[in-house]
Amino acid sequence: MSENEKRESLNFIEQMIEDDLASGKNSFVQTRFPPEPNGYLHIGHAKSIVLNFGLAEKYNGKCNLRFDDTNPEKESTEYVNAIIEDIKWLGYDYGEKALFTSDYFDTLYEYAIKLIKKGKAYVDHQSAEEISAGKTNPTIPGIESPYRNNSVEQNLEEFEKMRAGEYAEGSCVLRAKIDMTSPNMHMRDPIIYRIKKVAHHRTGDKWCIYPNYDFAHGQSDSIENVTYSLCTLEFRDHKPLYDWLIDELEIFPSKQTEFARLNLSYTIVSKRKLLQLVNDGHVAGWDDPRMPTISALRRRGFTPDSLKKFAHKVGVARRDGITDVALLEHSVREDLNKKANRVFGIQNPLKVVITNWPEDKEEIMQAVNNPEDETAGTRDMPFTRELYIEQDDFLENPPSPRKWFRLGPDREVRLKYGYIVKCTGFKKADDGSIEEIYCEYDPETKSGQDTSGKKVKGTLGWVSAKHAVEAEIRLYDRLFKTENLNTIDDDFINHLNPDSLTIVPNALVEPSLKDAKAGDQFQFERQGYFIVDKESTDDKLVFNRTVTLRDNWSKK
């Protein structure tokens, strides 16, 4: 039971770091988060961010934010800014400024020349198809390029011509000279520089040749003295190349370690597919609250803490699996339960007339803002003759009182912070729907000063008809109806959940919400957590449902 008994178990990366620190192999921890600015960050990136920045915090090291911007065709400043906003929102400190691989283009160019001079790189004039064909396939040795043994002088000259724009795009590339027979395809003379006569979002027209990932990433890590370069599993095969280049270049020996990317049930985590959802209009944008992007999760009402907690709960390992979204949902509930003030919101209003309540009487009831946080205080709620409750809270023919705690003919419930009322009748509309119900309140049962001794099972939320504030509520459900989207054979678009968004245009919320501002978060009692959307206006409040409350009742 003592403190030292509950020794926290380390994940394999922490284990490695502590071993390195202990053995003196490393004396500090430097990590980096290296997004390519070609899309928005999503929940999977959040895992990586928390891992990299979290490790730096834990071991008193540093974590750089470095944009891996070596492909000008796909990258833009819009994405850079969005990524920076997300990281700041998560609350991480990346030092003085964000770094860019493009800042190292001069150095990288020098590195290429060094490699050529060592006879370890050559300019290949074969077409893309020829190069690809030369690599053959993993089961048989590749074929050497006819340009492979050109002289250092010639390669130097031609590489300079590449840089000067004298060769057409696609006409030649710089290749590392390694081993065309390697069983590892990445070692079969990988392309390290290609011609792209495209302006770069930061360096403009300065360059018409750009290094590839393999000749940029590890080198940038090295330039930044990164000790732990953490990446996802699919880069495992690049590691020998990563090491080979650092070795040949004789630069700081950063080390790559792979971990499994996050897969989430009912969720797609692929930049390409997310882009498709946006482009094809399946969602309203990158920050559509149904998206798994960080900006969308923010708009949906997820907090930085909830995402961090989630990342820690998921853990880090080397085998890839699929995490249940329920864990994400649990993480927000856990956080918001402590932070969000409680209010009453009625999605589908049903009028209740308290027939024994005087016509014009208004009584002010005091409501607790957050039972989990005493400092949150209380608020006033006007109680009047005509109220609204949730339609779902009344049933004309309810099951037995043991199964149904809410209202029905002759049933009693408490209106929270108000009185216990008994249903004495109801009126139906022509179409058979319940138009309004009639109740009598018991004056002895006022909240806080109940002298009746009555006990009721049900407690309902309500809002005074006269004081209610209109609002639009957007109910979100999972974007996809299929649990594991990694194992489907058809187009993922076929798996979209048609009911992922339900708009409730005429909801009513309690008067205290009148001045709620975008970003304010609440728990609508018995319903879920909600956040005021950015599209909310003074005329019409708009709430996004972050997540429902846990519900042990509807499951039965």
Add this chain to the structure above:
RNA sequence: UGCCUUGUAGUGGAAUUGGUUAACACGCCUGACUUUGGUUCAGGAGAUUUCAGGUUCGAGUCCUGACGAGGCAUCCA
């Protein structure tokens, strides 16, 4: 039929590095409390650690083999 990574309750993920009844979390099920069918609290079910051999006093951990899963053959990252 090449190479790399990886197989532990439904899911994620530990196991003092070869040591007794295989953590913990989510989910699920009971019960208690409750002016949220929430929260909290107490408890429970659920694993022949993919399989088959082997080494050992002792194997989830080591060895061999099989099988499964994922990745690698973009002038993407």
